[in-house]
Amino acid sequence: MPLRLIFMGTPDFSVPTLLELVAHGHEIAAVYTRAPKPGGRRGLQLQPTPVEEAARKLGVPVLTPKTLKTPEALDEFCAFDADAAVVVAYGMILPQAILDAPKLGCYNLHASLLPRWRGAAPINRAIMAGDAESGVMVMKMDVGLDTGDVAMAERLAITDNMTATDLHDRLSRLGADLMVRAMAALARGGLQLRKQSEDGVTYAAKIDKAEARIDWTRPARAVLRHIHGLSPFPGAWAELTDVSENARVKILRGELANGAGAPGEVLDDQLTIACGEGAIRIIELQREGKARMQAADFLRGVPLKPPMRLA
Numbered sequence: 001m002p003l004r005l006i007f008m009g010t011p012d013f014s015v016p017t018l019l020e021l022v023a024h025g026h027e028i029a030a031v032y033t034r035a036p037k038p039g040g041r042r043g044l045q046l047q048p049t050p051v052e053e054a055a056r057k058l059g060v061p062v063l064t065p066k067t068l069k070t071p072e073a074l075d076e077f078c079a080f081d082a083d084a085a086v087v088v089a090y091g092m093i094l095p096q097a098i099l100d101a102p103k104l105g106c107y108n109l110h111a112s113l114l115p116r117w118r119g120a121a122p123i124n125r126a127i128m129a130g131d132a133e134s135g136v137m138v139m140k141m142d143v144g145l146d147t148g149d150v151a152m153a154e155r156l157a158i159t160d161n162m163t164a165t166d167l168h169d170r171l172s173r174l175g176a177d178l179m180v181r182a183m184a185a186l187a188r189g190g191l192q193l194r195k196q197s198e199d200g201v202t203y204a205a206k207i208d209k210a211e212a213r214i215d216w217t218r219p220a221r222a223v224l225r226h227i228h229g230l231s232p233f234p235g236a237w238a239e240l241t242d243v244s245e246n247a248r249v250k251i252l253r254g255e256l257a258n259g260a261g262a263p264g265e266v267l268d269d270q271l272t273i274a275c276g277e278g279a280i281r282i283i284e285l286q287r288e289g290k291a292r293m294q295a296a297d298f299l300r301g302v303p304l305k306p307p308m309r310l311a
Helices: 013-025 050-058 073-078 096-100 122-128 164-188 220-229 295-301
Strands: 002-007 027-032 037-038 046-047 084-088 106-110 133-140 150-157 235-240 247-257 272-274 279-287
Touching: 002 013, 002 050, 013 027, 013 050, 013 084, 013 164, 027 050, 073 096, 084 164, 106 164, 122 133, 122 164, 122 220, 133 164, 150 164, 220 235, 220 247, 220 279, 279 295
Parallel strands: 002 027, 002 084, 084 106
Antiparallel strands: 037 046, 106 133, 133 150, 235 247, 247 279, 272 279
């Protein structure tokens, strides 16, 4: 039996879930997303969110309220008479009155294995912390920060070659399938919930740009995970030395490599860089004001060789 749903989401990560719910016959009464922001080449055009763009193509009503805490916002939400709300990276806190409005509750898709990595940046933090796995969970929402009862989960291994973009895209698709299965179970009255454990709670704080500078004194695997966890945004960076002028460069993808030397030392002509223990080879990078490029293309313009170094 299809459900009448309100969908609440904002970025690219949310779009596959919206599309899958529609494809499986659920009625989307309305889509809530964040308001358009200035963008474009000159920053003058208002850019709708990816979820709004998808909803417009589907012909679904789109709402972009600045707050959900007013009586008017609650009345508008209730008027859609939804069975449930599906929330995927919406970016706004839902007050208790909104959580209580749908007949069957509000359900969030979260990109971690709760209670690990509650909060804003679970994908980045899982990679940066060296976690062996991540996943997605469907949770019935309460007023806490990702503290609600969990309904369903899927796990996914994190490899050392995964960037935040790689993991984001795989979890987005995995999560869409999981939410569709959860809504099917909810519709037939078979969705089972369990309390989250209070053991192993960690918080995924927003990424601060101050974290982005690479510390080459760390072991190679920790450096690689730091780089991949911040790729592509904000991008882990280092400074080129021993060239005409120091320049900041974002390193977007790498791999573990053989070699040893002083931290930050260029070990060969293939951009192998020494770390505190071991080394990494840079595969993709981006110089300030330039497009991202493969290491081989970069080296044609900036021939980094021993004994040069990255600071």
